[in-house]
Amino acid sequence: MPGRSSFPGRSHRLGDEKVIDLSCDLGFLRLRNPVIAASGTFGYGLEMAPFLDLNCLGAYIVKGLYLQPRTGNPPPRLVETASGLINSIGLQGIGLEPFIETILPKLRKYSAPLIINVCGESDEEYGAIVERLEKEQGIAAYELNISCPNVKRNGLCPALSPEATYTVVKLAREKSRRPIITKLSPNVTDIVSIALAAQEAGSDAISLINTILAMAVDVETRSPLLANLFGGLSGPAIKPIALRMVFQVARVVKIPVIGCGGIMTGQDALEFLLVGARAVEVGTANLIDPQACPRIIKEIEQYCLNRGIKKIEDIVGSIILEGI
Amino acid sequence: MPGRSSFPGRSHRLGDEKVIDLSCDLGFLRLRNPVIAASGTFGYGLEMAPFLDLNCLGAYIVKGLYLQPRTGNPPPRLVETASGLINSIGLQGIGLEPFIETILPKLRKYSAPLIINVCGESDEEYGAIVERLEKEQGIAAYELNISCPNVKRNGLCPALSPEATYTVVKLAREKSRRPIITKLSPNVTDIVSIALAAQEAGSDAISLINTILAMAVDVETRSPLLANLFGGLSGPAIKPIALRMVFQVARVVKIPVIGCGGIMTGQDALEFLLVGARAVEVGTANLIDPQACPRIIKEIEQYCLNRGIKKIEDIVGSIILEGI
């Protein structure tokens, strides 16, 4: 198609006149497109630079960050399952200050919005990290990882109850002038109640889902396949569960919802947009194809082109529920 | 191997002397082997008779049964996902009396233990069904399906709270002299608390997991792929989640646990036994291969043969957790 830019940027020329607007409004932040690289599958961003232009992304989220350096779990940390991946990385990371000193300056060179995935061993730690980061430039938003099933708290992460979620989000909210995204865990009975608690506490957006608590066993050795016993399931296997939860949450909350879970293609991303997500996070797909995000952006664009859809925002929540 | 019976029955001759004991003790019931056909994937049993000898099974569980006939959900009722299947059958069924009149007499001809999957639109219905069935011969146990995500209760099935679980199990318990298996839903924050509630209410065993609430969307039509919007995810995709939950429950409850979720092979079944299940239920696999159950029995047997394991019960809960 002559005249059409192949760069997956904000808007695209169709033929001579038509233009596709892929930009997506999170209220607090306008993304050039709805594709965000998910935390923990994109390193600190820099590792991906050899493979793609970071600036083509809607945004990118770095590895979960604690105040202190963390050693993470012993290996084996990964196991493949049917259409899925279980990880128990245990949030290994360099800690806040080394991140600010050695990584952040390099990331400032990119124009794509940087989102920091904030972790905490205690409720207060979330506030402390946010407070410290407020002094730093070049951060677009925080994503509160209140839902990490890898950490050995026997599943007692804040994301499992509305009260704990409220507390943590509130603590971070009080320290932050920047937008806050709260990332929910799927390991709950009532995802909507958790989302409402985050909204109530002042979260600017909700992202979901994080991984699903899972395990795998080796019948040869009769041992667990992860040294940490449990890990988090991600990948295509969980997409139908993620999609259901995003649908449930997006119908009820007033703040924007970012969908995540098993997105491998533009079509998968569109499914999340259809059920009400304003943007999506792409996780496991980055591991398999470091150029998954730009490919997905292109595929979304192609879908719009084929159907004469001019604005990606026209897709958001446009699922047809007649007769249901 | 000469002299070895190929019939997957109670025990198997190895060479001349060794015998593998596949039988499995549920306390209230001794199964000839640990493989049970799961409810909803085996019809009323009779439909499977052309394909396999029902008597080779550890047991079989018929389709969920309500007091009244049920029309079920409109189609489409099925959608395939990555390594998974979402169904929203909606528990279509002929109802209790027609079952007793037309099906049960035919099932009495088989020696394999028959388990009735009991459903209820109200708590009391579980009791009512059990009470009526007590008058009938040829039933080995009841499995209380308190966890059906298909029925349009907005997820408010008893299986979602320990209190409701306790109530339902107790009601059924009071009406029954036969063993009761309570089948749990995975759509909860704390599966262990639900299992303990069932145990407390007098359940003789726990089975888990039922399907995981899920949805799928067609980006071509922009509509849900299931007429019922939501359905239950089953198949290999959910195995790592099921395995984790069975492990969690089996460590805590005193009553036997029956594992279920994504079992396609003998190896899958063995994984569930290793983490503490005394028996397993095979669901979706029956749809793909109506001879899945006998094949799985054989594969379990072969595993034991290869390793000189004489009793399948030696496998149960034998996962090695050293260093974890």
Next chain:
Amino acid sequence: MASIERQAKILQHKSWGNYHRLKILAPEIAEKATPGQFVMIRINETFFPLLRRPFCLHHCHGDEIEIFFKVVGQGTAQLAEKKEGDFLDIIGPLGRGFSLPEKPDKRPALLVAGGRGIAPFVFLAHELKRLGQSMIIFYGGKTREDLPLIEDLEKNGFNLRLSTEDGCLGFKGLITELLEKELPSLNPACLYVCGPEAMLVEVARISRTWRLKAEFSLEARMGCGFGVCYGCVWPIRQGEKIEWTRICLEGPVFPAEAIAWEMKR
């Protein structure tokens, strides 16, 4: 009673663009099959796709069965990659097929096929021929490419009426339009119909109008194909009542008037 053939060998693979025909060695299935019945084929041993796929018996002779299919998704795409000498795991024959005349009727039977709906009719046509029943095959598609079996059918001496929507071959328009146009002069014994849902709806109207006996071959997503999952239901009149009926077990062929179209979404 269905059989499972675990190692059914592909003897021939013929293709016309998106359409494919496999000739398969499956003696147990071939022996028992009647026209309108179907088989469930395991595409491969992975979970991609997870479920078997249903296909009509396109033809049956001796130890061999044939299927005829169009590539529409991942399962059929993979099946289209299979080569002569490859093996398939097949369950069949399944379901209830078309009802055959007890003795030949002088009036012709009309076989109405839309696109890949031709699949069950080669088997049926040969069987009707064997029974001495005359017939005319109405065979329509969007364009020439959707009618790959014309030559074959002609070679076998079948009487064809063709239509394409773009008019590049035969009548220009829908096959149902051609059917309605020709009906007055044909005085048929009955209709056998297989094709997309919109076509079935239209033929249902026509058969009501003309008070013709018609049998439809239905399709639905199938979880099992042998009646245990209740995934494949259509709304079927059973006496006074309309019930969600498993088409894998009670069908896939139903009399036109049994289908409760008002319940379809």
Next chain:
Amino acid sequence: MASIERQAKILQHKSWGNYHRLKILAPEIAEKATPGQFVMIRINETFFPLLRRPFCLHHCHGDEIEIFFKVVGQGTAQLAEKKEGDFLDIIGPLGRGFSLPEKPDKRPALLVAGGRGIAPFVFLAHELKRLGQSMIIFYGGKTREDLPLIEDLEKNGFNLRLSTEDGCLGFKGLITELLEKELPSLNPACLYVCGPEAMLVEVARISRTWRLKAEFSLEARMGCGFGVCYGCVWPIRQGEKIEWTRICLEGPVFPAEAIAWEMKR
């Protein structure tokens, strides 16, 4: 800096039982690769398996790379089915390879391979040869079948020491036993080692005892191969500290003394 070759064509597929060697057209990777580096290969476009699989660069010349692998599971089994003319999606070269002598050492380098651990050594051996560095290849396996590359290596004039556990070829016993037996007379410049973990542990002991410089090529389950998932860690000494270190980025080759064996379970 790694490249992604989306359509790398398989030029040759040679197999010896469970062992396979693919020659692949991948000019961008071939240009940049050094011995000990690896590639990540997408087995197919399904999710079965989901992740790519890592393989050492077995050889590199001109526009071509080679991999040498053993079938151990579903991914390698599928790779073994690939035919000449098929295409693969490959990322590489990845990681840090072996350190090469700046100028030839008179003493020989010893390349110690267990089974499929021979994989990186053909590339390395050619490179050492080019640099004028003499070497001896210690190549051991359970039995004859595990040493399929002997003829090839001999044809290329490499100096081999062979062992099999069953004694059907070469020294009877483990390759580490043969190494320790011959060490006194060899006075090597250094060891390059690749093989199963138990073998590495043993060579680590030997290299400590004899105060030899040794480099190990490590393996781990890899989620990505390019440093973003932190799935592939080994316990590596970094100064005073031991850190879980990504072997895909900082390795897969490490000096023997850097590996903190006491942390391995």
